[in-house]
Amino acid sequence: MKVLVIEDNPKLLEAIAETLVxxxxxxxxxxxxxxxxxxIFLYRYDILVVDINLPGGGSGLDIIRKIKAHEPxxxxxxxSARNSLENKIEGLELGADDYLTKPFDMAELVARIKALLRRRNFMGSDKISMGNISIDTANREVWVDNNALELTRSEYDILLFFSSNPGRVLTRESIAEHIWGDNMDLADSFDFIYSHIKNLRKKITSKGATDPIKAVYGVGYKFETE
Amino acid sequence: MKLLRRTLIATTLWLIPIMLLGSFFVYFMIEYISHEETDEFLTYEMERLIDYHEKYNNLPEFSTVAEIIPDTKYNKPVFKDTLLLEPGDNEMVPYRELRFSIIHNNTDFAVVLRHLLLGSDDIAEGTIFIIIGLLLAISLSVIILINLVADKIWKPFYATLDRLKSFKITEPLPKFTKSKIDEFETLNLTLGTLLKQLADDYRNNKEFNENASHELQTHLAIIRANTEKLLATNQENEDNIPPITKIHSAASQLSQIQKSLLLLSKISNREYSNISTVDLQSLVKSSLETFAEAISLRNISLDTTLDTCFIDADAGLAGILINNLLKNAVKHNISNGFIRIELNAQCFSVANSGDLFDGDPSAMFERFSKGEKGNTGIGLAIVKQICELYEFHIEYSIKDKNIHKISIFFRN
Known part of the structure; x- marks a missing residue:
């Protein structure tokens, strides 16, 4: 998979590139x-990660226009740091697949890239399996061995987020932001994340799988399967 | 009220006292002239009679004068007003009287001349006719003139007014038509300067917001990306974890605060001007779906009475308004608590159970009013700002110290 990251801040660009590598x-x-x-005219990329604000005479939106004409x-x-609705709508109308507002966690970016790749080549690649857990992303179904799991929307989202970032420590903020977006501050007052993870663990272990979610003390959680 | 109508009414009203004063003037003028003329007539008559007497040494006939009284002497002619009974009409009639003396055959004779005067009722009648006639003529010409002249004179003013009414801050500045009238030209120039200032302020504010936001969020993204990396590489080294986590969560909170402040700034800069008719009922329903899991996890009972309600607002802001109020009710609730939501055409209210609170509820709308539990306290400040923008009335009340209720009354 070949990704081109277009971002005018070298430090952020480096962080993104390291994560993707x-x-x-x-x-x-x-x-x-x-x-x-x-x-974009010299090489072929599977995915473009593009910032809207760019120096040098054009914006990220112009890049999207160009690539859509050249390599749709x-x-x-x-x-983008521009959290304005017009920008978001314009970007999506030009043919962007997803829109991420800065600042974002690398785990979130990785999850979005993987989700996009699944949608792009969905012949056979809309199934994810880790250990004895498998996820059918097309139908939003989860199986442990051959037993179907009944998950709530948030539980499913959390599990998919984990599965996109196996082995990576996910902070509570990342998880909250992933499932609630701008409403992530809801998690401040109640330990909603904790409740969701507790229920998710219970459902997975009740079907006979070993608990894949490890608590990382004071930080968050990590997903590990044998 | 229209300018022209107002001018007409004011002018007409001013005509009333003027006409009243004028009628007194006309009345006394007629009276004065009629006295003068009568006196003049009587004086001529007296002179004629004296001449006649000198020429022919003969007293005037009784039938040609009012009275001739013998042995009465006046040193000089005397004018007098008098009322006499007119036998035909049997009423008292005003007369002007002139008495003078003639010496005839060494005897003094007083001659009395009389002439009928205009009665005050006759003068009043004449006055009224004159005034009514004048009033009609003046009113008619005033109406015609004001309509014709004022319409033409005020035309540039109305043109300016039309441009102003249709002016939008996001669109180019309006061009006012030149006027030959100094005041209108000054108005247009002043308005032009003010609008330019306004548009510049708006644009500067907008640019500053965007730039500040862009720089800040990009650097926050760098902080977060690098703390994530540190977290991944420091898992064996437990002492390093708490400070890294603190940096990470402070960075995410800072970006939340910045986003909220940016939103507040954009609302007060009136950047959300895309007004449409918004269906609040469906907004509330979809917002409730977002919080459904959170509500059931905390075992909060939900009671909704949702009637149809449409308001004119920016769809995005209306969504934020509803979302923030519902989030607030979920976030500051207690386990096994309740939320009661009511929506009708006039009012949207959310009541919820919460922790004991003793302070002033209106302080909740201030920014950063509640820093505990990691809350930024901007959510309700945003709600208040949106309400101020659309002139909705907002109320926060607390019953029994733990039932919080926020009501928003829409403008009708």
């Missing part, structure tokens, strides 16, 4: 509009 993606970077413009099958994830 650790996820075994082939990752290339561009810091400005001309650089990105050159790369490329998946596009917009990352």
């Amino acid at each position: 650790s996820e075994k993606y082939v990752c290339e970077t561009a810091l400005s509009y001309p650089e990105a413009h050159e790369k 099958s490329t998946g596009i994830i917009v990352i």
Whole structure:
């Protein structure tokens, strides 16, 4: 899988690139509009992660227009600090597949990229299996061996988020932001995350699987299967 | 009231005292002239009679004067007003009288001349006719003139007014038509300067918000990405974990606060001007779905009475308004508590159980009013700002110290 990350801040670009490389993606970077413009015409990418604000005479939206005309099958994830609805709508209307508002956790970016890849090539790739747990993302169904699990919407979202980031420590904030977005501050007053994880564990172990969710003290959780 | 109508009414009202004063003037003028004319006539008559006497040494005939009284002497002619009974009508009639003396054959004779005067009722009648005639003529010409002239003169003013009414801050500044009238030209110039200032302020504010937001969120993203990395690499080293976690959660909270402040700033900068008719009932229903799991996890009982309600607002802001109120009710609730939601055409209210609270409920709308439990306290400040924008009335009341109720009354 080949990803091009277009972001004008070198430190953020480096952090994103490192994460993607650790996820075994082939990752290339561009810091400005001309650089990105050159790369999309020279090489073929599966996914473009593109910031809207770019130096050098064009915006991320222009890049989206160009790539849609040149290589329409490329998946596009917009990352922007402009939390304005118009920008989001414009980006999605131009053909972007997903929109992520800065700041975001790397775990979230990875989950979005994986979800996009599943949607892009869905022949056979809409099933994820980890140990004896398998997830059918097309039908939102979860199986332990051959037993179906009845999960609530949040429990399913959390499990899918974990499965996109196996072995990575996920903070409570990341999980809260992933399932509630802008309403993540709801988790401040009640330990909703804790309740959801407790229920999720109970459901998984009741079907005979070993508990794959490890608590990392004071931080959050980690998903590990043998 | 329209300017022209107001001008007409004011002008007409001013005509009344003027006409009243005018009628007194006309009345006394007629009276004065009629006296003068009568006196003049009587004086001529007296002179004629004296001449006649000097020429022919003969007293005037009794039939041509009012009276001739022998042995009475006036040193000089005397004018007098008098009332006499007119036998034909049997009423008292005003007369002007002139008495003078003639010496005839060494005897003094007083001659009395009389002439009928205009009665005060006759003068009043004449006055009324004159005034009514004048009033009609003036009113008619005033109405016609004001309509014709004022319409033309005020035309540039109405043109300016139309431009102003349709002006939107996001659109280019309006061009006012030039006027030959100094006051209108000054108005147009002043308005032009003010609007330009306004548009500049709006744009600067907007740009500042966007730039500040972009820079801040990008750097927060770097902090978060790197703390995530530290968390992943420091798992064996437990002492390092708490400070890293604190940095991570402070960074995410900071970005939440910044987003909320940005929203507040955008609302007060009136950047949400995309007004449409919003169906609040379906907004409330979909927002409740978001919180359904949270509500059932805490075993909170939900009681809703939702009638149809449509308001004119920006759809995004209406969504934030409803979402923040419901989130507030869920977030500050207690286990096994309750939420009661009522919506009708005039009012939306959310009541919920919560912790004991003794303070002033209106302080809840202040920014950062509640810092405990990691709450930023901006949610309700945003709600208040949205209500102020749309002139909704908002009330926060607390019953029995632990039942919180927020009601929003829509403008009708």
